[in-house]
């Protein structure tokens with residue numbers, strides 16, 4: 249019973265199937281398209297994952313060729329100036345060419361959220377208003393996730409002040 253609590257000795261010489269998620273900060277993928285859902289991490293590890301990504305900040309590659317996509321007859325692509333405008337949360341995946349939200353990713357623990365900024369990556373580059381709609385009102389999922397991120401970061405600072 250409770251196999252997940254077992255901690256056997258390291259067994260480097262045998263070829264065991266690798267676990268999908270290894271609880272080690274170096275293993276947290278940078279590209280949002282490769283990041284496992286937060287619910288795929290054990291509940292007790294999620295705050296550590298969140299702190300890692302909040303400390304690192306959103307993935308915002310500045311020197312890539314943003315992929316062009318045809319929309320309503322126009323060639324459109326991600327506008328890097330949005331990194332300034334939505335700098336605290338907007339992420340861009342070099343892998344799939346989509347935009348993601350760091351805050352919502354970190355606190356998306358319910359299955360009901362089908363927002364493209366969390367799931368498959370936003371790519372409707374001719375619809376900038378969707379970024380504002382994603383933020384939404386004071387009690388939107390996004391703003392609640394942002395408050396949780398703030399609380400987590402403040403808690404960390406508070407704790408580290410008391411650590412000595």
Ligand SMILES: [Zn+2]
Pocket residue numbers: 337349350351352353365382383389390393
């Ligand atoms: Zn969001």
